[in-house]
Amino acid sequence: METSGGIQASLAGRYATALFGLARDEMKIDAVTRSLDSLDRALTESTDFAALVSSPMVGRADAAKAIAALVPTLSIDPTTANFLNVLSKNGRLGELKSVIRVVRQLAAGHRGxxxxxxxxxxxxxxxxxxxxxxxxxxxxxxxxxxxxxxxxxxxxxxxxxxxxxxxxxxxxxxxxxxxxxxxx
Structure with a gap:
């Protein structure tokens, strides 16, 4: 039986692998990693954004609307914007920080x-x-x-x-x- 930490890690890994695979297939790895860097900075610098991502009190529909409103402000590429929409609709925005870390590792490996x-x-x-x-x-x-x-x-x-x-x-x-x- 997996612990909740193992489940979270594997869940973030599956989402990250899916995003990285899509970015690679669309030849948009650089655009996606730039967008994820922007999201990571926002998570660090904005307590409101960090609360939106991590709070279980924010409903999926409200989270999706808030994320959609933030996408242009943070200069998020369309692939990452669609991915964020999927995360919010699935109630998985709490995995965003882990997904960013894993995608960075996958992108680094891809670049050697x-x-x-x-x-x-x-x-x-x-x-x-x-x-x-x-x-x-x-x-x-x-x-x-x-x-x-x-x-x-x-x-x-x-x-x-x-x-x-x-x-x-x-x-x-x-x-x-x-x-x-x-x-x-």
Whole structure:
């Protein structure tokens, strides 16, 4: 029996695979990933949009109307707009963040890139992302796409995950290591 986390992951994976397959077949991977980047920024920057996507109190019809109204504002391409309509009508807008992450990984794989999950205490600016990509490309010998997240509990520094490999240079981990060393 699958746990609810496993079901959610597989559900998001199915939706993401369907969207990516459609984007690939229509040769619109770049347009779809740009639209998903715009949606991801909106989820991060707008508490109203994040609430619309995650709230079980918003009905499917109301969610579909709200999404349709936001599509032009966020410059969403038609393929992604149709996909959002399907998500809202199926009551699956809560899966959007996971779908975005999986589509980014699929697109990176399609382009021959590796995806690095990067968590930092505050949002990285474009210059920091470019420097990180350059350093990781030098280390791995191929292009790297960055899936950036913010976790203020890190206090500072950065955590980079590349598949099963993890580089943890966060202040939180350093403080925990120091506290353990002082105890023992």
């Amino acid at each position: 890139e590796t995806t690095a999950e990067v968590t930092s205490a505050r949002a990285l600016d474009d210059q920091q992302v470019a420097a990180l990509k350059s350093n990781l490309k030098t280390r791995l010998g191929r292009d790297v796409a960055i899936d950036a997240r913010v976790d203020p509990s890190l206090l500072g520094g950065i955590v980079v995950r590349l598949g099963s490999q993890m580089i943890d240079a966060s202040i939180k981990t350093k403080l925990n290591t120091l506290a353990n060393a002082m105890k023992g």
